[in-house]
Amino acid sequence: MELREDLAPVKRRAAVLVALALVALAVLLLRLVQLQIVDGASWRQAAENNRLRRIPVASQRGRIYDRRGIVLADNIPTWQLLLFPDEAHDIQETLLFVARLGVADAATLRSLEAERRLARLAPLVLADDLTWEQVAKVRSHQSDHPELAVVNAFRRSYPLAGATAHAVGHLRLVSRQEVDADPGLDQNTLVGATGVEALRNAFLAGSDGTRYEVVSAVGQPIGVVRESAPAPGRDVATTLDVHLQQVAAQALGDRSGTVVALEPATGAVRVLYSSPSFDPNIFVGRLSRTEWQQLTDDPGRPLNDRSLQGVYPPGSTIKPFFALAGLAEGEITPDSAVTCHGGVTLYGHPFRCWRRGGHGGVGVVRSLEVSCDSFYYQLGYRMGIDRMARWLRRFGFDGPTGIGFGQELTGLVGTPEWAREVRGTPWYAGEAISVAIGQGPLLVTNMQLARAYAVLANGGHLVTPHLVASADVPPPVDLGLDPQHLALVVEGLTRVVHGGEGTAHFLSRLPMAGKTGTSQVARLQEGVRAQDLPEHLRHHALFVGWAPLEQPKLVVAAIVEHGIGGSTAAAPVVAAVVEAALADWNGNGGPEGEASQASDRLGPASPPASASAAAPASPADPRPADDPG
Amino acid sequence: MEHRIDPWLILAVVGILAASLATLHAAGPVLGSGLLLRQALWGALGLLLVWALSLPNLSFYSQFAPFAYAASMAGLVLVLMLGEDRGGNRAWFALGPLTVQPSEFARLGVILMVAAWLGRSRSQRLSLQGGLVVAAMVGAAVLLVVLEPDLGVALTYLPIAAAALWVGGVPARTWVVLAAVAMIGGAIVWQSGLQDYQKERVLTVMDPDRDPYGGGYQVRQSKIAIGSGQLVGQGLGHGSQSLLLFLPAQQTDFAFSVWAEATGFVGATALLAAYALLLGRIGWTALAAASRHGLVLAVLVGSWLAFQVVVNIGMVLGWLPTTGITLPLFSYGGSSLLSTCVALGVVQSVWRHRLLYS
Numbered sequence: 008m009e010l011r012e013d014l015a016p017v018k019r020r021a022a023v024l025v026a027l028a029l030v031a032l033a034v035l036l037l038r039l040v041q042l043q044i045v046d047g048a049s050w051r052q053a054a055e056n057n058r059l060r061r062i063p064v065a066s067q068r069g070r071i072y073d074r075r076g077i078v079l080a081d082n083i084p085t086w087q088l089l090l091f092p093d094e095a096h097d098i099q100e101t102l103l104f105v106a107r108l109g110v111a112d113a114a115t116l117r118s119l120e121a122e123r124r125l126a127r128l129a130p131l132v133l134a135d136d137l138t139w140e141q142v143a144k145v146r147s148h149q150s151d152h153p154e155l156a157v158v159n160a161f162r163r164s165y166p167l168a169g170a171t172a173h174a175v176g177h178l179r180l181v182s183r184q185e186v187d188a189d190p191g192l193d194q195n196t197l198v199g200a201t202g203v204e205a206l207r208n209a210f211l212a213g214s215d216g217t218r219y220e221v222v223s224a225v226g227q228p229i230g231v232v233r234e235s236a237p238a239p240g241r242d243v244a245t246t247l248d249v250h251l252q253q254v255a256a257q258a259l260g261d262r263s264g265t266v267v268a269l270e271p272a273t274g275a276v277r278v279l280y281s282s283p284s285f286d287p288n289i290f291v292g293r294l295s296r297t298e299w300q301q302l303t304d305d306p307g308r309p310l311n312d313r314s315l316q317g318v319y320p321p322g323s324t325i326k327p328f329f330a331l332a333g334l335a336e337g338e339i340t341p342d343s344a345v346t347c348h349g350g351v352t353l354y355g356h357p358f359r360c361w362r363r364g365g366h367g368g369v370g371v372v373r374s375l376e377v378s379c380d381s382f383y384y385q386l387g388y389r390m391g392i393d394r395m396a397r398w399l400r401r402f403g404f405d406g407p408t409g410i411g412f413g414q415e416l417t418g419l420v421g422t423p424e425w426a427r428e429v430r431g432t433p434w435y436a437g438e439a440i441s442v443a444i445g446q447g448p449l450l451v452t453n454m455q456l457a458r459a460y461a462v463l464a465n466g467g468h469l470v471t472p473h474l475v476a477s478a479d480v481p482p483p484v485d486l487g488l489d490p491q492h493l494a495l496v497v498e499g500l501t502r503v504v505h506g507g508e509g510t511a512h513f514l515s516r517l518p519m520a521g522k523t524g525t526s527q528v529a530r531l532q533e534g535v536r537a538q539d540l541p542e543h544l545r546h547h548a549l550f551v552g553w554a555p556l557e558q559p560k561l562v563v564a565a566i567v568e569h570g571i572g573g574s575t576a577a578a579p580v581v582a583a584v585v586e587a588a589l590a591d592w593n594g595n596g597g598p599e600g601e602a603s604q605a606s607d608r609l610g611p612a613s614p615p616a617s618a619s620a621a622a623p624a625s626p627a628d629p630r631p632a633d634d635p636g
Numbered sequence: 637m638e639h640r641i642d643p644w645l646i647l648a649v650v651g652i653l654a655a656s657l658a659t660l661h662a663a664g665p666v667l668g669s670g671l672l673l674r675q676a677l678w679g680a681l682g683l684l685l686v687w688a689l690s691l692p693n694l695s696f697y698s699q700f701a702p703f704a705y706a707a708s709m710a711g712l713v714l715v716l717m718l719g720e721d722r723g724g725n726r727a728w729f730a731l732g733p734l735t736v737q738p739s740e741f742a743r744l745g746v747i748l749m750v751a752a753w754l755g756r757s758r759s760q761r762l763s764l765q766g767g768l769v770v771a772a773m774v775g776a777a778v779l780l781v782v783l784e785p786d787l788g789v790a791l792t793y794l795p796i797a798a799a800a801l802w803v804g805g806v807p808a809r810t811w812v813v814l815a816a817v818a819m820i821g822g823a824i825v826w827q828s829g830l831q832d833y834q835k836e837r838v839l840t841v842m843d844p845d846r847d848p849y850g851g852g853y854q855v856r857q858s859k860i861a862i863g864s865g866q867l868v869g870q871g872l873g874h875g876s877q878s879l880l881l882f883l884p885a886q887q888t889d890f891a892f893s894v895w896a897e898a899t900g901f902v903g904a905t906a907l908l909a910a911y912a913l914l915l916g917r918i919g920w921t922a923l924a925a926a927s928r929h930g931l932v933l934a935v936l937v938g939s940w941l942a943f944q945v946v947v948n949i950g951m952v953l954g955w956l957p958t959t960g961i962t963l964p965l966f967s968y969g970g971s972s973l974l975s976t977c978v979a980l981g982v983v984q985s986v987w988r989h990r991l992l993y994s
Contacts, residue, residue, distance in 0.1 A: 014931060016760050018923050020803045021935050025919030028942035032912050035946065036905060038953045042863040043901040050863020054876050221876075 060091060060156075060220045062130060063193040066213035066237035067161055071175055071203055073249040074277075079175045080165055080204065086137035087160035088145065089130040094154035101154060108141050110134035112297055132195040135162045149227070156228075163197070167249060169284035170256045173312040174247055174276075174474065176202020177287035201312070203245055203474050206411055213240030245474045246275035250591065251584050255280045255565075258583040262576075263568040265313040265453040267472075268584055271461035271553060271562045274470030274480070276410070278563070278584060279454075281313040315415040318450035319566055322524030323378045324549045325399075325445035327463060327496045329386055330371050332398035334492040338389045341495055344370040347381035354437050358384045375499025376506045378523060380444050387443025392434070395442060396420045401486060402459040402469070404451055409471040409481065418455055421448025446527060457564035460522075460551045462486060463500065464559040467493055501556060511550065511578045519585050520559075521552020523574045545569035548576035554585040561588050641690055642921065642987045648914035649686070649980065652965040653679045655907055659895050660887065660968065662873035671887060671968055678970040682977030689981025693989045694755075694929050697982060701745075701752035705773070708745025711738035712780035719784075727784040737971035739781045739789040744978055746777050746793060747936045750800045755929025762804035764813065770800045771814050775821070788960030792944055799939035803932060857883050858890050858952045861897040862904070869900030887968040889960060893952045907966070911945050914965075918980075921987045930986040937979045 042050065071080035088110055095101045102116045111134055119131070137145075137157065145157050163178055165171065179200035186194045193215060199205035216237035220228050248268075255266035259282040268278035283305075289298050302310050311317065333339040347366035350359040360366065360380040366373070374382035387395060400406060405420035419425070421442065423434035430448075441447030454472055461470050467490070468483035501520040503509040510523045526547045548570030553559040563581040570576030657679065660672040715738045719726035728735045750773055757766065774797035781790040801810065861877035864870065875897035877883045886894050896904040915938055922934035941964050948963040950956035962969060964976045 013760075014925075014928060016805065017803055017928060017931060020805060021919070021922045021931060024799060024802065024935060024939060024942075025916070025922070028915045028919070028938065028946070029912060031942070031946045032908055032915070035949050035953065036908055038950075038955060039862070039896070039901055039904050039908070042859060042953060043865055043896065043904065044867065047863050047866035047901075050860050051866060053860045054864035 060130070060222055062089070062158070062218045062220055063195060064216040064218050064234070064237050065160060065195070065197075066215050067239045068163065068197075068213065069207075069211040069240035069242040071207075071211070072242065072244045073247045073252075074245065074275075075249070076244070077249045078166055079171050079245065079247070079249065080163060082161040083164045085135050085160055085162040086142050087135040087158050088133040088137055088141075089156040089158055090133050091130045091154045091156070095152075096154075101152060104148065104152060105133055105155070108144055110137060110141055114297070129194060130156070132160075135160055153222070153227075156222075165287045167253070168286045168288060170253050170280070171247070171249065172202075172284045172287045173281045173314065174202050174245075174252070174279035175287070176200060176204035176206075178204055202412070203243060207243045207475060211240040211243055214238045243475055246270070246277065246476055247279065247474060248277040248588075248591075251278045251561075251587055252280055254587040255580065255584050256282065256284070258580040259565075259567065262570060263307060263313070264566050264570065264577075264580075265317060266563065266565045266580060266584065267314050267453045267457040268561055268563040268588075269457050269461050269470070269472055271464035271470070271559050272468075272483070273476075274458070274461065274472045274483070275476060276472050276474050277561060277588075279314050279474070281311070281317070283307045283309040285309040312412075312414075313566070313568075314453045315410065315412055316452075317566070317568075318416050318418050318452055319547050319549070319568075320447075320449055320526035321445040321451045321456060322526035322547070322549055323380075323445055324456060324522045324524035324551050324564075325449065325451075326375060326378065326383055327500060327522060328399060328402050328459060329383055329390070329395065329443055330375060330496050330499070331488060331492055332395065333386045333390060334371065334495065335398075335489060336390060336394060339371060339386060341371060341491070344368050345382050345385055347379050349381075351381050351384045353384060353388050353440055356437055358437075358440055360384075371495050372499040372502060373508075375496065375522065376502035376510070377508050378503075378510050383443040384440050387440050390439075390443075392422055392439040392442065395439060396422045399449075402462055404455050404459065408452075408454050408458050410454060410473060415454070416452055418452055419448060419450040445524060453564050453566050456549070456551050456566075457562050460553060460564065461562045462488075463493065463496060464520075464553040464562050466490070500552070504552070511552075511574050513574070514578060514582050517554060517582055517585055517589070518556045519552050519554035519582075520556060521550055521578070521581060523578060524549030524551070525571070546571050548574075550574070550577035550581045552578075552581050552585065554589065555592075560592065561585065639988045639990065641687065641984050642917055644913060645917040645921075645980070645984070645987075646683075646686070648910045648917065649683070649965060649977075651910045652907065652914070653682075655895060655903075655910075656891070656966045656968070658872055659891060659898065659966075662898060663878060663887065663894065674970065675968055675973070678973045682973050685974065685977045686981040686984055689978060690984030690988050692985060694927060694933070694985060697748055697933070697985065698752045698755060698929060701748040704745040705749035706745075708738070708742035709777065709780070712742050712777060714738070716780065716783055725784060725786065727786045727789070734970070737789075737969075739784065739786055740971040740975040741978075742777055742781070743789075743793060743796070743940065744975055744982075746774055747796055747933070747940070747979065748982070749773055750796065751929060751933040751936055754800060754804055754932045755927065757804070757928065760805060762801065762806045762810070764807065764810045766804065767801055767806040767810040767814060768817075770804065771797060771817070774800070775818075779821075786960075788962075791947075791959060792940060792961060795939045795943035796936050799935055800932065803935050854885075854890070854958060855951070855954050858893040859954045861890075861893040862953065865897040865900040865904065867900050868902055869896070869898050872898045874898065888962055889948070889958070889967065890952055891967045892949055892963050895966070896952075908949075915942050915945070918983055921983055921990065924990045925986050926991050930990065934983050934986050937983050940979070941976070 067082050070078055073079055090101065092098060105111060106113045106116055142157050145155055165175060177200055178197040181192060181194065181196045181198055186192050196215070199208035199211065204211065214237065216235045218231055218234045220231055222228050251268060255278045259266060259280070262282060264282050266278050266280045267276070269276055285302055334341070347360055347369050349363045349365035350357055352358070358380070361378070366377050366379045366381070369377070369379045369382045373379070399420045404418055406417055407415055421438065425448070426432060426434035438447045442449045458470065458472055462468060465483070467486050467488035469486055470483045471481045473480045497520065500522055503522055504511050504514045504517070504519055506512065511521060526549065546569070548567040549565070551562070551564040553562045563584045565577040565580040567576040567580065657672060657676055660675055715729055716726055718729070720728045720730045720735065722728065727739060728737055750770055753769065753773070774793055778790050778793045781793065857877060861875060861883050864877065870876070875894060877897055878886050878894040883890050883893055892907070895907060918934055918938035918941070922931045922938065925931040925934060944961055944964050947956055947959065947961045951958055951961070962972050965973060
């Protein structure tokens with residue numbers, strides 16, 4: 008046994024170490040107090056954010072049908088690519104990955120930041136038409152990109168594509184401003200931009216649900232915590248007749264123009280077609296900047312709805328309304344007649360009738376049948392612009408038709424006040440004479456034209472055009488026209504087709520009435536024929552008519568831009584629609600059966616069989632070069 | 637004369653092991669149930685080792701120390717040559733279904749050797765030469781571990797050297813010389829002893845930003861887990877951070893975070909208290925020891941364990957860099973658990989023979 012050494016100094020040093028360790032533990036305890044007690048709530052919040060994703064579940068939008076139940080707007084199941092911006096490690100790298108997938112072009116992705124679409128905690132729908140390859144690629148890189156998720160969703164689809172593009176409309180993404188104004192609005196919400204989609208958006212939209220999904224750190228969904236189911240939107244049945252719509256599209260072909268057809272008694276819109284059209288399926292509101300740009304830049308302006316947003320000089324199609332006005336005002340009588348020498352001279356200025364040789368003696372009925380300009384020059388001279396304008400407005404010109412679409416133009420009925428206040432130049436007395444034949448400061452939309460002709464066809468009632476029948480549609484308004492006057496005008500328009508001198512006599516096989524019109528885009532020089540002009544200066548061709556003659560069921564108005572002659576270019580379009588409608592009414596071809604069979608192959612490329620038979624839009628149609636206007 | 641094993645220390649060990657097993661059990665759905673069974677077996681074996689190793693007296697450990705040290709160094713050299721290559725990192729022997737980490741056990745050899753050497757000293761203050769010997773004993777082992785490279789484990793050798801020099805009472809100039817030697821030695825090793833890929837690994841460990849999924853991300857997830865435990869926790873098996881795998885390495889380096897998320901401030905404090913009890917009893921053993929050898933043994937073991945506890949918890953609490961240092965007795969892993977229990981067994985030998993001057 009050795010002598011015990013003095014360990015006291017060593018133990019003092021050891022005690023220091025023990026104390027050091029215990030102090031360190033005490034300091035860690037303070038850190039625990041800070042993390043768990045003081046800041047605990049905010050860390051708990053961070054944990055909640057870590058595991059819960061709030062995913063808006065879009066409601067299925069209501070379908071849109073035509074009057075026979077053919078689907079015009081549908082929802083198809085699709086794969087949607089969601090981005091959760093706050094979960095991304097490097098958002099630029101993520102966008103690069105997405106761009107490489109080919110789901111969106113780089114320019115569009117770059118604009119996301121400018122539009123502050125990435126700033127919110129809510130997910131962003133990057134695409135809703137992923138292919139299988141793209142889905143597989145996202146899934147195989149899921150652990151690198153937990154911020155991306157592929158989910159099942161629905162995408163809007165328009166089976167008839169271009170044939171119904173303007174009438175049915177399409178969707179758009181809500182704007183940044185709308186999202187800022189309404190914090191409850193999900194930034195991925197699609198709303199109707201145009202057509203029925205916009206008109207009945209609240210009805211079609213339903214209300215979105217929300218799903219709280221648990222996800223792991225690598226973005227793998229683990230389970231659903233709670234879910235409020237979306238309320239699906241309601242279906243909308245429109246008044247459109249897809250069959251007639253397609254016939255109209257077929258008849259117009261690649262020419263620019265518009266066809267509108269109404270049921271004259273109610274104002275129900277049967278056809279609302281604008282050419283050129285576009286395929287609304289190529290964009291449903293998401294990330295389609297490039298395609299959108301192409302459509303916007305297209306010189307044919309396919310996005311423009313010429314039925315409602317195109318304004319045209321009505322040409323001779325305006326004459327029936329001045330005839331009615333003249334009769335009502337007593338400026339002409341059923342028996343009064345003028346003699347047409349091929350023109351009149353008023354205010355010291357010669358106004359030429361379209362027929363150089365003159366029409367001879369012309370009464371009200373014949374003035375319409377042969378579309379005599381001299382008759383209306385003199386009528387306009389007697390009535391004066393104020394009375395003419397007042398009457399035009401009674402028939403719904405220079406005002407909204409009430410169809411309710413966002414950007415309907417109201418056209419123009421020029422008056423001295425208008426000239427002073429808007430145009431800024433004096434009103435010339437001769438302008439009223441031009442207005443009398445539908446030229447000069449007078450612009451109408453095709454919808455206004457169809458609506459005004461419905462008044463003639465239904466016995467004097469101004470209807471409100473509508474695509475969806477509802478209690479909100481105002482009832483027809485009786486304009487209080489004299490039935491005898493109306494009968495004269497109807498007789499005149501019937502003779503346009505069925506009279507020996509009628510300007511649309513070549514359609515006399517059809518039980519229809521109507522009026523041709525040619526409106527000048529540029530004044531013709533002497534000796535220059537309209538056909539020789541460059542296309543953009545050629546005359547517009549118009550035709551408005553109805554069928555059948557007894558109790559008309561359809562008013563059809565067609566405008567063919569730069570089509571030169573109302574009878575050669577526009578009348579066959581109307582005739583094609585009327586012929587198809589007649590076939591339907593007579594049960595020829597069975598519209599119900601045909602329509603439902605054809606519904607899944609409908610499209611501009613595959614017209615129903617009856618359309619070709621009913622479309623005598625042949626350029627070989629024999630008409631004189633000198634066209635009535 | 638012999639005494640009983642220290643019941644307070646056993647209480648602390650059993651408490652920590654129980655908490656560890658409960659955490660592993662709760663994590664079963666995420667990590668699988670195999671871990672729990674293994675850890676329970678290691679734990680039982682560990683307790684047995686504490687008892688068994690408390691039986692020999694200190695002269696046995698004194699005589700055994702050179703052999704243990706030689707075996708440790710041999711193990712570290714062999715693992716560099718024969719160890720299983722895990723992505724360029726040779727730290728494990730594969731023995732059938734088991735993997736053994738020699739660096740965990742080599743630490744015991746170092747502790748026994750340093751304690752035995754210091755125990756023979758009779759002066760109140762360690763000389764410069766004595767300090768250099770201690771530093772060389774530890775430094776040789778550290779060098780081999782760095783070469784694996786396993787910087788986390790290498791770091792745990794440093795408190796052993798520091799504590800030995802401190803209780804040995806080296807003069808101030810010794811610290812200066814040792815610091816200089818360490819820096820020069822480190823630079824030489826860095827320049828000539830390490831391959832480029834090894835340097836890269838060391839750099840990655842030292843600079844977590846080199847690894848985007850390490851460093852900041854891991855620590856933030858850990859702080860979220862611990863903080864969201866709040867006062868009483870989310871319940872074992874209900875912690876979202878651990879269930880959803882936001883928490884990295886949750887059975888090893890970040891095991892404390894799982895526990896703190898599940899049991900809150902109450903549970904985390906209880907675990908800290910268990911470690912305070914464990915370290916306190918080891919410290920008490922050192923102060924009660926009759927011999928310098930026993931005292932140094934307890935101090936070295938206590939310093940090593942205290943270092944690991946503080947560095948690991950400091951790391952998961954977001955105060956210290958992530959270094960891959962585990963929480964003794966709590967983190968999953970047989971090598972770490974068994975080597976800790978062996979060390980505690982030696983400390984218990986000191987306790988049982990605390991009045992015996994050897």
